[in-house]
């Protein structure tokens with residue numbers, strides 16, 4: 001039997017939470033957008049722990065119905081009064097400028113400037129996050145309190161930005177597996193100073209990738225770090241010929257806040273990844289809920305577009321738009337915690353562990369219950385201990401392993417955790433009571449506790 005190499009996989013390495021939080025802290029000040037140097041710097045920092053392959057897709061490249069836009073970079077921006085005092089300053093937060101603003105250098109009255117100013121509708125001291133990707137515009141975001149300070153005078157308004165031919169940048173990291181089938185993990189990287197909405201996803205997926213290095217998995221694991229929408233569309237268009245390798249996929253984002261998990265199902269709602277994630281959440285420690293697919297949200301809607309129909313679900317904690325700090329300056333370093341990042345990583349590891357360990361086995365002694373005592377398994381099911389999960393799992397596996405169900409199917413049918421069922425299968429395999437259809441070895445399921 002193959003050694004249980006994924007045995008320890010469900011438990012993140014010590015200090016993972018701290019390490020992920022530190023990565024969020026480090027990436028927080030960078031001004032990311034859908035293109036530009038902030039994205040490159042972000043990917044370079046991620047590359048220090050997992051060596052990403054960086055792809056540059058030139059401006060003007062058609063990607064399905066879209067075209068790669070000009071590259072946006074920004075050096076400085078401010079609104080200053082007549083004394084030169086900066087009342088709104090990009091140097092203090094990259095959220096202060098509407099992302100993709102065209103360059104501006106002007107003197108404007110408050111009346112003329114006012115339509116360009118965006119405030120948070122509810123919270124007086126929060127700065128909203130706004131973008132203007134696909135129509136040429138400019139603007140500033142500020143708090144209601146800052147707006148209240150502006151007097152009816154002339155202001156110097158500067159956005160020292162460039163919008164020029166360049167490229168869209170994304171990063172990819174692959175953990176090669178035994179076969180050609182792939183598991184895709186995707187996260188968006190286009191948001192500026194927002195912690196839960198995009199830095200948490202970057203932190204968890206980069207650490208997940210690192211955990212898988214050297215495990216020689218069954219699947220090939222492909223991690224894509226790309227800007228939202230245009231990034232996933234560009235990746236899909238450039239990989240169209242090999243999309244049929246993707247057996248399972250997950251968009252991971254918003255995984256550092258204090259909320260429980262939300263899983264958004266794939267377009268069909270019946271993909272294997274739906275069953276796997278829901279099983280892991282059901283047997284996890286945190287609250288969770290499931291959403292049906294909808295063509296709104298993050299990049300799952302690109303993977304689930306009708307021409308592609310890839311089995312890609314989405315894992316978040318509190319979903320987009322469902323927490324007050326969403327898309328505002330309050331999505332900051334206080335909103336995410338090392339503990340929640342760590343628990344999100346553990347959940348991703350558990351998902352991988354099920355994907356790796358699940359398989360279809362056949363009872364070699366299917367006529368009547370095999371005599372377990374003779375094989376040293378009797379005490380594991382003896383009488384009054386039979387309610388123990390592991391012992392029940394032996395009986396369930398023997399009864400259900402008829403070649404039509406996988407271990408995960410059996411676990412769901414029995415109401416047991418996958419790992420109890422996989423451990424029972426491993427015991428039965430060692431006694432010769434299970435076989436595979438095709439002489440394949442027993443998959444290393446994650447053993448060792450539920």
Ligand code: ZN
Pocket residue numbers: 191197320327
């Ligand atoms: Zn967002």
